[in-house]
Amino acid sequence: MHDSLRATEADSRLAEVTILVVSYNSGGVLEACLRSVPPAARLVVVDNASSDGSAALATRLAPWAQVIRAPENLGFGRAANLGFAGATTRYGLLLNADTRCTPGMVEALLDAAERYPEAGLLAPRIATPDGGLQFGHLPILERHRRRGTPMPPEGDCCAPYVGGAAMFFPLSAFRAIGGFDPDIFLYYEDDDICMRMRRSGRTLVHVHAARLEHGSGQSSAPSAKVTRGKEWHMGWSRQHMLRKYRGPAVAALQGGLLLAELATRLALCRGDPRRGKWVARLEGTLAALRGRSATAAGIR
Template sequence: MLEQAPAPEAAGRLAQVTVLVIAFNSAAVLPGCLAALPRGVRLVVVDNASTDDSAAIAEAAGAEVIRLPGNLGFGRAANLGFARAETPFGLLLNPDTRAAPGMVEALLEAAARYPEAALLAPRIETEEGELQFGRLPVLLRHRGRARPVPPVGDCCAPYVGGAAMFFRLEVFRALGGFDPEIFLYYEDDDICMRLRAAGHALVHVEAARLLHGNARSSAPSAAVSFGKEWHMAWSRQHMLRKHRGAWRAAAAGGLLMAELAGKLALRWGHPQRGKWSARLAGTAAAMAGRRAVEVAIR
């Protein structure tokens, strides 16, 4: 069962939050994620047709489990989970995260301090102690850009990572939630860009702490690795078309495909050939108009 027991006054505040975890063959990391959360929040796990014990682990931890018959992907599963939430706030977590004590309470306190913030995020650190902060949305990045100075307190940010996103659900729903065309990757970039375009602030909350295991949400396999690279490429091309227009997307996609095809033709035996092949296929599929949601990871 969940282990953190809040004080009575804190329990009332925590009842304002639905914590949503999206699982896909996440049995190795899900127990730690769920055990770190406080009692008092509504805990929901959307299981994307896992073949391991993810759903059973979530039920044993006291979570409400939504078992899907197939893998909907990350953003669409999150939309489904939050559609059932009756709380004003929703915290979306990767299953390979572990909340520090007091994290949810700190996010609630920050939401009260910053009413203009529609999306808040904790201070996210890797197991090696590296701060995950300062990344720009994919369409705003430039090669050679200096790494931002780590914050010493709360601050506004152009992007907060999908590992932990604390939404005002009224704004999340008004915006339409995550882009349902994206199966995996860059759905966080997209919603951050859309929130900012709508005039909302994104806030990094220093007092809220979270440990992120980095790409351990699903059990590894060759098929999953290929699928992730395919969807990363598809989603990037989709983002270009959506936010930069068809002509710029076509030009960028054509150049990338030529680069990847050249690498595959010239670098036999290179350990990255599988990644290049997947990204070439994903980019080509996006440019041909194929929908990502038709290519689920299983």
Template structure:
């Protein structure tokens, strides 16, 4: 009898119908079962996932990236979980390469493939708000020619030891969007687990194609970016964003409003509003109406 598959993929969707079929097809080609956690999409994301044989957890509301992934991991039973954005396509052989690396590096809590963008550029995260200053390099990071231990890995595609993830409490449930992967990487490192970039594994990432753009979504995204930046800064004892930044974003929002540039107006207004909300003690979950959030049972 062949050994049981050691990996379950967790794919969080939010109006991701355009890109989800390719993502799930690539996972199926590698023999990886998927749990799709749908964040109350208005499109056919959940139906597409069911049609392709994935287990679907249909959230009644959009619970955000980290919280939805926590639901998916809780529903899995395999030793490893593969966190995959819906606009990521795993390349042939990537799963085998990641598992081989996990065997080579038993102290690794998370491993990530080379993430290749549409332009051909390999995406690496050379710095983070949560990095010690000596690790925040200026300029771009050279692409490793082999496996490398890095301070941060992109949340777009991560192979994680499920026991380690659960022992750390998963993604911080207070964060709705942004910095949740940075925060998890920081906690992994602080707990003594290595973060490994695996050169032989590859995934294609169509950045920004998982949801359709709009001015209202731009406002919401920038609100959460500003709020989450303030939240994790406070969590790790870092300097919180300055009032001067709030004033600048407010002024820019007014300026773009006067010239009727709705997209940029929404972006800067969201940045100002998110920072102000954090200073007033408001939470990201309250903004999204998630203080009593639950989720629907899994189905196929």
């Protein structure tokens, strides 16, 4: 009787969480992710027009889930905004498709949200396949402040950046800052939302008792097209962040320096296998400097 009551209470708490997974050709990892999600939570999958049947796979594996089939690849942040737009729960948990929740992880995040009501964003302890811990990352515009390698925390702690692979929000805080920046297609949308959440007066909390397994970069099946797209958007999004937070003059200066560096590499390293990545990043940087949107070139 008591066990049944506790189970009912646990399910009631989990029902206050919308878990959102963004997929893009994620068929190789999606099953493990969806099977790890506690069924009492509301589950939403936004599929970015995958060509590998990811949307159909999500429907088959989790028939209780809401599967949103985007008509085109929206990118990560915009897909997350779409998925959370109709959420009526108190909390939202955004997961990469190459992650796996461990038992009790979502409950631990809920406990932490109650302990730290000032927190606008919380993230679990993220374990990598080699047994390491993803911690100590700084937002892109603050990395010059680093002095040495930070020690992994032994308990909960505040941090300038959390998540990336998994972000847990009170949805009221998420909506108060406008969600993810819709101008960013891919890369640094997590840095941006962490910076805006902090500027809104909210704290970011690393939750030690909540453990997540992360495949690190396996959300989409690898291909030359995917690699080129990632490098292009890394260049574009870096310039967007510089312009947004440092102003157009600094962005132009930093962008010019990066273009010169990439052009020099291309001139001196003609046989280097990384040339394709350098070209794509140079093109993305140049597009941003010219004022083109992240999707104008059709790099998806």
